[in-house]
Amino acid sequence: MAKNKNTVDEQPAKSGLFEYAPAPESPAAAGDIATSYGHFIGGEFVDSSGSEALKTVNPATEQVLASFAQGTDEDVDRAVAAARKAFADWSALPGSERAKYLFRIARIIQERSRELAVLESIDNGKPIRETRDVDLPLVAAHFFYYAGWADKLDYAGYGAAPKPLGVAGQVIPWNFPLLMLAWKIAPALATGNTVVLKPAETTPLTALRFAEICRQAGLPKGVVNIVTGDGRTGAALTAHPDVNKVAFTGSTPVGRAIAKQLAGTRKKLSLELGGKAANIVFDDAPLDQAVEGIVNGIFFNQGHVCCAGSRLLVQESIQDELLDALKRRMGTLRVGDPLDKNTDIGAINSAEQLARITALTEIGESEGAERWSPACELPGTGFWFKPTLFTGVSQAHRIAQEEIFGPVLSVLTFRTPAEAVEKANNTPYGLSAGIWTEKGSRILWMANKLKAGVVWANTFNKFDPTSPFGGYKESGYGREGGRHGLEAYLDV
Amino acid sequence: MSDVMPRLDVFKTYKLYVGGKFPRSESGRVYEVTDAKGQWLANAPLGTRKDTRDAVLAARAAVKGWAGTTAYNRGQVLYRVAEMLQGRREQFTAEVATAEGLGAKKAAALVDAAIDRWVWYAGWTDKVAQIAGGANPVAGPFFNLSTPEPTGVVGIVAPQAGYGYSLLGLVSVVAPAIATGNTVVVAAAAGAPLPALSLGEVLATSDVPGGVVNILSGKTADIAPTLASHQDVNALDLAGAIAADGPGAAAQLEASAADTLKRVVRPPVDPSAADWTDAPGTERLLSFLETKTVWHPMGI
Numbered sequence: 001m002a003k004n005k006n007t008v009d010e011q012p013a014k015s016g017l018f019e020y021a022p023a024p025e026s027p028a029a030a031g032d033i034a035t036s037y038g039h040f041i042g043g044e045f046v047d048s049s050g051s052e053a054l055k056t057v058n059p060a061t062e063q064v065l066a067s068f069a070q071g072t073d074e075d076v077d078r079a080v081a082a083a084r085k086a087f088a089d090w091s092a093l094p095g096s097e098r099a100k101y102l103f104r105i106a107r108i109i110q111e112r113s114r115e116l117a118v119l120e121s122i123d124n125g126k127p128i129r130e131t132r133d134v135d136l137p138l139v140a141a142h143f144f145y146y147a148g149w150a151d152k153l154d155y156a157g158y159g160a161a162p163k164p165l166g167v168a169g170q171v172i173p174w175n176f177p178l179l180m181l182a183w184k185i186a187p188a189l190a191t192g193n194t195v196v197l198k199p200a201e202t203t204p205l206t207a208l209r210f211a212e213i214c215r216q217a218g219l220p221k222g223v224v225n226i227v228t229g230d231g232r233t234g235a236a237l238t239a240h241p242d243v244n245k246v247a248f249t250g251s252t253p254v255g256r257a258i259a260k261q262l263a264g265t266r267k268k269l270s271l272e273l274g275g276k277a278a279n280i281v282f283d284d285a286p287l288d289q290a291v292e293g294i295v296n297g298i299f300f301n302q303g304h305v306c307c308a309g310s311r312l313l314v315q316e317s318i319q320d321e322l323l324d325a326l327k328r329r330m331g332t333l334r335v336g337d338p339l340d341k342n343t344d345i346g347a348i349n350s351a352e353q354l355a356r357i358t359a360l361t362e363i364g365e366s367e368g369a370e371r372w373s374p375a376c377e378l379p380g381t382g383f384w385f386k387p388t389l390f391t392g393v394s395q396a397h398r399i400a401q402e403e404i405f406g407p408v409l410s411v412l413t414f415r416t417p418a419e420a421v422e423k424a425n426n427t428p429y430g431l432s433a434g435i436w437t438e439k440g441s442r443i444l445w446m447a448n449k450l451k452a453g454v455v456w457a458n459t460f461n462k463f464d465p466t467s468p469f470g471g472y473k474e475s476g477y478g479r480e481g482g483r484h485g486l487e488a489y490l491d492v
Numbered sequence: 493m494s495d496v497m498p499r500l501d502v503f504k505t506y507k508l509y510v511g512g513k514f515p516r517s518e519s520g521r522v523y524e525v526t527d528a529k530g531q532w533l534a535n536a537p538l539g540t541r542k543d544t545r546d547a548v549l550a551a552r553a554a555v556k557g558w559a560g561t562t563a564y565n566r567g568q569v570l571y572r573v574a575e576m577l578q579g580r581r582e583q584f585t586a587e588v589a590t591a592e593g594l595g596a597k598k599a600a601a602l603v604d605a606a607i608d609r610w611v612w613y614a615g616w617t618d619k620v621a622q623i624a625g626g627a628n629p630v631a632g633p634f635f636n637l638s639t640p641e642p643t644g645v646v647g648i649v650a651p652q653a654g655y656g657y658s659l660l661g662l663v664s665v666v667a668p669a670i671a672t673g674n675t676v677v678v679a680a681a682a683g684a685p686l687p688a689l690s691l692g693e694v695l696a697t698s699d700v701p702g703g704v705v706n707i708l709s710g711k712t713a714d715i716a717p718t719l720a721s722h723q724d725v726n727a728l729d730l731a732g733a734i735a736a737d738g739p740g741a742a743a744q745l746e747a748s749a750a751d752t753l754k755r756v757v758r759p760p761v762d763p764s765a766a767d768w769t770d771a772p773g774t775e776r777l778l779s780f781l782e783t784k785t786v787w788h789p790m791g792i
Contacts, residue, residue: 157624159773255753256750259749259750260750260751263743264741264744264746266758266761273753443788447784447786450784452784453782453783453784454784454786454787455785455786455787457786457787458789459634459787462630462632464630464632464634464636466629466631466636467628467630467638467787468628468785469785472784473726473753476753477753477755483626484783
C-alpha cells in the first residue's frame with residue numbers, strides 16, 4: 001500500500017485520462033448586468049441615501065461586474081419602514097393567497113433558472129454545474145415547499161392560528177446567495193412576515209435579480225426589501241428597533257455579536273453559524289462511495305459550506321488504502337472556469353477569503369501537518385486554491401479546530417467507535433457529521449452519539465426543503481427547513 | 493401535678509440539593525428567610541458562585557445517564573415525584589402559604605397544581621419526540637428522520653414572583669427541562685426558597701438520579717451570572733430574571749450567555765404579573781431540545 005501511495009503522489013493529475021473539450025456556458029445567459037445598483041425598497045429600485053458604493057467582482061476573472069450601494073442607516077430605516085407598512089396587509093391576507101404568491105415566485109425561478117444559475121456562478125465563482133443542478137432546483141423547491149405551508153399553519157404544531165412576528169431582518173452569506181435567500185424569505189413570507197434582506201457584499205447580484213422576480217410575481221410592495229452593503233449595513237439592520245425578528249447565517253463570531261446585541265430586546269433570533277464537521281469512515285465502509293462522499297463533503301462549492309466535511313476521521317486500519325483512493329480521485333478534479341460545465345471546483349469567492357484559507361493552511365504546515373494537493377494548473381487571474389489534503393493532523397492543530405471555509409481537508413485517524421465519537425464531538429461546533437459504514441446498528445449508535453444537527457450516513461451534503469437543518473452548540477440555534485423552520489417566524 | 497411544659501418545635505436546617513446530596517453552602521453562610529409578613533422562618537444556605545460551579549459539575553455528570561434512560565422510564569420517575577409530593581402535601585401547603593402569604597386553601601390548591609404539573613410532564617416524556625420529530629419526505633431515495641435530543645445542562649433562574657411562584661413556578665420550569673432528558677441547576681426564589689429546598693428532599697426520594705436536579709438558594713445576583721457565563725451550561729431559562737437586578741439583570745445574563753451561544757428562554761415582560769397556574773403549553777418543553785436529522789440512502 002505504501003508503495004502504491006508514492007506512485008499516486010507522483011502521478012500527474014490527468015495522465016491516462018482523456019481530456020474533456022471545454023463546454024462553456026454563455027455568460028450572456030446571465031442577462032443584463034447594470035453598471036450600478038441601488039436598493040429594492042417598497043417594490044421599487046431606489047438610489048441609496050449615501051454616496052458610498054461597493055464593487056462586486058467575478059472571482060474567476062477579477063473583473064468588476066457592477067457597483068452597488070453601501071446601505072446607510074437611513075436606507076435600512078426606509079426599508080424597515082416599507083416592510084412595516086406592508087406587514088398589516090400581508091399578514092392579514094388569507095394564507096391561501098400568500099401561498100399563491102410564493103407558488104408564482106417558485107415558478108418564475110424555475111423559468112428563469114438558467115439565467116439565475118449563470119448569474120450566480122459569475123458573481124460567486126461556484127461552478128455552473130452546481131448552481132444549475134443543486135442551487136437553483138433547491139431554491140425553487142424551498143419556495144414550493146413553504147408556499148404550501150402558508151394556508152396550513154394551524155396544522156404545523158404551533159397551536160391554532162399562530163401569528164407572524166412582524167418585520168424580519170435577514171442577513172445572509174456569500175456561499176449560497178440564492179439558496180440562503182430562499183431559506184430565509186420563503187418561510188418568512190409563508191408565515192405572514194415581511195422582510196428586509198441584506199445579501200453578502202461579495203454576492204449581491206442574484207438577490208437584486210430576485211427583486212425583479214418579486215415584481216413579476218406581483219408581490220405587494222414592501223413585502224420583500226433588499227438592502228445591499230457590507231457588515232455595517234447588516235449591523236444597522238439587526239440593531240433596528242422596528243425589526244421583530246433577526247435571522248443570520250454566517251460566522252460564529254458575528255452570530256455571537258448579534259446575540260449580544262439583541263440581549264434584552266424582544267427580537268426573536270435564529271442563527272446558522274460555523275461548523276467543523278467530522279466525516280467518519282469505518283473499515284467496513286463501501287470505499288468507493290466513501291471517497292465520493294468525502295470529495296463531495298469537502299470540495300463541493302470550493303469547501304465554502306458551513307456543514308462541509310472538513311475533518312476526515314478514518315479508521316487507522318484502512319488509512320493508507322483510503323488515502324490512496326482519495327488522492328487518485330482528487331487528481332481527477334477539474335479546477336477552473338466556473339462557467340465550464342466540466343468544472344468541479346470553481347473560484348474562491350474573494351481575495352480576502354483566499355488569504356484566509358492560505359493563512360490557515362500555512363499554519364497547518366507550520367504546526368507539522370503534511371500537505372498534499374494533486375498536480376493541477378490554476379488560471380492566472382482570479383482567486384483559486386488547489387484541493388488540499390492534510391495528513392498527520394492532531395486534535396490540537398488549528399486546522400482540526402477552526403473553520404477554514406475552503407477546499408482543505410484535515411485527516412485524523414481513530415481506532416474504536418468510541419474514539420471516533422470523542423474526536424468528532426471535540427470542537428465547539430455541532431452542525432453536521434458523516435458516517436460511513438455498512439453496519440446499520442453502528443450507524444444508529446454513532447448518529448445517536450454525535451452532537452450535530454445533521455448526520456449524513458453513507459452520503460453527505462444532502463439538502464431538502466422538507467428537512468430541518470441547523471446546529472448544536474456554537475453552530476447556532478434554530479432550524480431552517482421543514483416544519484421546524486416555521487417556528488423561527490412564528491410567535492410561539 | 494407536674495407542670496406540662498409546652499413542647500419546643502424542632503427547627504429544620506435547610507440545605508442545598510446538589511448531586512443528590514444535601515450539602516451546606518461551601519461558604520458556611522446562611523441568610524434569613526422570612527414569611528410574607530417579615531417574620532423569621534428559617535435560615536437558608538447562602539449559595540455561592542463556587543456552589544453553582546459544583547452544581548454544574550454534578551449536572552454535567554448526570555447528563556449521560558439521564559439522557560440515556562428510556563423515555564418510558566423518565567416518565568415513571570417524574571410520576572414518582574408527583575407521588576412523593578402528594579405524600580407531603582400538608583408540609584408544602586404550609587411552606588407555600590407562609591412563603592407567599594396565602595391562606596391554607598389557596599396554598600393547597602397551588603401544591604395540588606404542582607403535583608398535577610409533574611403528572612402532566614410525566615406523560616410528555618415519551619410523546620415529545622412524536623410531536624417534535626418525524627420522517628421528512630425528501631425528494632430523493634433517502635431515509636430521513638428528525639429526532640429531538642436534550643440540549644444538556646440547563647441553568648434556570650426560578651420565578652422570583654408571580655402567583656404560585658415559590659413551588660408551582662419552580663416545578664413549571666424544572667419539570668419540562670428534565671422531562672426531555674436535560675439536567676438542571678436552578679436558582680430558587682431568593683426570597684422564598686424553602687419550598688424549593690424541601691422539593692430537593694422529595695426529589696432525593698423519588699428515583700430521580702442524583703445530579704439531574706440541583707437546587708441552590710442564595711442571591712440570584714451571584715448564582716445567575718455564574719450560570720449564564722459557564723462554559724458547560726448549554727441553555728438558560730431566565731423565568732425569574734428581571735430587568736433591575738444588578739449583574740443578574742435579564743439583559744446582562746442574556747448577553748453573557750451569548751458568549752457560548754446558549755439557548756435562552758427570556759423572562760416574561762412582567763414576571764410579577766405571571767400566573768403559574770396558567771396552562772404551561774409546550775414552549776419550555778421544546779426550548780431545551782436540539783433537532784437532529786439523520787440521512788441515509790435507500791436502495792437495494
